[in-house]
Amino acid sequence: MDDDLLLVEDLLLVLLDDDGGHIHGEGMLYAILGGAVIVELAQRGLVRTDSGxxxxxxxxxxxxxxxxxxxxxxxxxxxxxxVLTRIAEIGPSLREDVLDRLEERGLVARSRERVLGFIPVTRLRTLDSTHEDAVVARLRAVLVDGEQPDARTAALAALLWASDQLPALHARIPWTNDVASRALALQQGDWGASAVDVYVAGVLAATVSVSTAVAAAAASGTASS
Structure with missing residues (x-):
């Protein structure tokens, strides 16, 4: 296991669908990854929030x-x-930057192909799941078995819950009422989280709400036209 991977690298590994080759939460990935970077800086004592x-x-x-x-x-x-402004500034480049790092470590691979002979697409696949499996095992221990989390695992679970991506991992982390309750508690800071950690999770949750509302409005408009 690579203990020196960043929180944002753990997060992207967990979000990468090993079978379908896509990344869960792609539409708001900039916010999820940007939030993870700010949380890591806060956990290292490098940034802080005054008003939340x-x-x-x-x-x-x-x-x-x-x-x-x-x-x-x-x-x-x-x-x-x-915090919301900083996430918007930091986040957009992180998808490719983090994938570059994971590819350099031999954990994932990207292959560029063409669909129908002319549409370029990039396929993603996991090469070595050892580290990812260990991260998921820690998440399961906390969310399924109710073990006390370390700060890193708690932050990861909180970010997954706040960004509404935890249900997408149901094949590895069963989606139950107990899991949802534990994840919600972690998002709300029930693990000694810093104000930055809690506020970032809140920003992600708000982003999900806005995205859902926009999508619903668009669907409603299409249906009525």
């Missing part, structure tokens, strides 16, 4: 050595801004 809505670098904090975290840290260091 804005995020800033902790005075005197040493920039992280990891280039992906450093880029986010430098963005946040410019000035105090809303």
């Amino acid at each position: 809505q804005t995020v800033e670098v902790v005075p005197g904090a040493t920039p992280p050595a990891d280039p992906l975290l450093r880029a986010a840290f430098d963005t946040i260091a410019t000035k105090r801004r809303l």
Whole structure:
């Protein structure tokens, strides 16, 4: 198991459908991954929130050595801004950046093909599931068996729940009332979470609500036309 993978890398591995080759939550992936990066910075004591809505670098904090975290840290260091704004700034490039890192580690592979001879598509597949299996096992222990979570697993479960992606993992983490209750409690910070962690999860939950409302409105408009 690669213990030095970032939270955002764990998250993308879990969201990658090993059979279908697609990523769950693709439509809001920028927010999910951007949120994970900010949560990791907060857990490392590098960023903080004062009002629960804005995020800033902790005075005197040493920039992280990891280039992906450093880029986010430098963005946040410019000035105090809303967490939602920072997610929108940090998130869009993360899909490809994280996939690059996972591919370099030999965990996933991308292949470029053409459908119908001319439509370019990129296929994703898992090459080595050892680390991913260990991450899922920790999630199951917390969400299914009710074990006490470490901060990293709690944050991962909270992000999956808040982004509405936990049900998509039902083949590996059974979707039950108990699992939903435990995940909701983690999203609400029932594990000693920082204010940043809780607010990021709230932003993701709000993003899901807005996306659902927009999709419903669009469907309603199509049906009535």
